[in-house]
Amino acid sequence: MAYDYQAVHALDGTIGAISERRANHLAVHRATAIAVVLAAPGQTAEAAGILVANGEFEARFSGPGEWLILSEVHAPETLCAELSVRLGDFAFVIDQSHGRVALTLAGPDAARILANGIAIDLHADVFPVGRAANVLCNHLSVNLARTAADSFDLVVMRSFAEALVDDLKTMARSHELSVDFATR
Template sequence: MAYEYQAVHALDGTIGAIAEQRTNHLSVHRMTAVAMVLAAPGQTAEAAGILVSNGEFEARFSGPGEWLVLSEVHAPETLAAELSVRLGDFAFVVDQSHGRVVLTLSGRDAARILANGIAVDLHADAFPIGRAANVLCSHLSVNLARTGNESFDLVVMRSFAEALVDDLKVMARSHDLSVDFATR
């Protein structure tokens, strides 16, 4: 018996279209390629040197010798293959695109909203643009990265995406927040 499968985003059917973005906005990305890179033993410096962002992808710290690599340019299959070729024996690459969801929280109150559920100092001096860390957001593990003065990316496991969006809505209840799929 043959089965026909269709790719469905984890948040399809839970987020409705909005008329306009509010002061603070949570964008849910549909097509971000995500790969996990783990440096081979003793090869962390070499792998880090190869993972310098070049416009095709962005490497984010996930742990010692471990990075999440995101790309809006590559398809999931091509990102993992490209990274495997570039890194060679310096690191191991695993495609995580279908297991992770990428969200962007932006707006003048973005740091205040996140401060309601994250125990990390998000002041620009302590958490500058380009910094990333694995944190707990309420009770969920996310990779948080500052991508601009007033924007943060959150990468969460697919099965927890709906709970994270719900938590962020609660954290933003005293702020003007809209939620929609990203247009980029």
């Protein structure tokens, strides 16, 4: 017996189209290719040198010798294949595209909204553009990256995506926040 599977986003049916986009906006990305790269023992510096962003993907620190790679250009299969070719024996590449969800919180109050549930200093001098860290957002583990002065990307495990969106809505109660799927 053959089964026909369809890819369904973890948040399909839980967030709907919005009538107007507000100054603070949470965009849920549908087609981000995500991979984890783990440096081979003793090869961290070599792997890090190869992972310098070139416009096709973005490498974010996830831990010693570990990076989270995001790409809007590549499909999941091509991202992993490209990284495997580039990294060779310096690192191991694991596709996480179907297991994680990427979101972008942007707006003039983005840092204040996140400060309601994240226990790290988000001041631009301490957490500048390009910085990433694994943090707890309330009770959920997320990879947080500052992508612009008033914009943060959050990557969470697929099964916790709905809880994270609900938490962010609660954290933004004193700020106007719209939530929708990203258009890019």
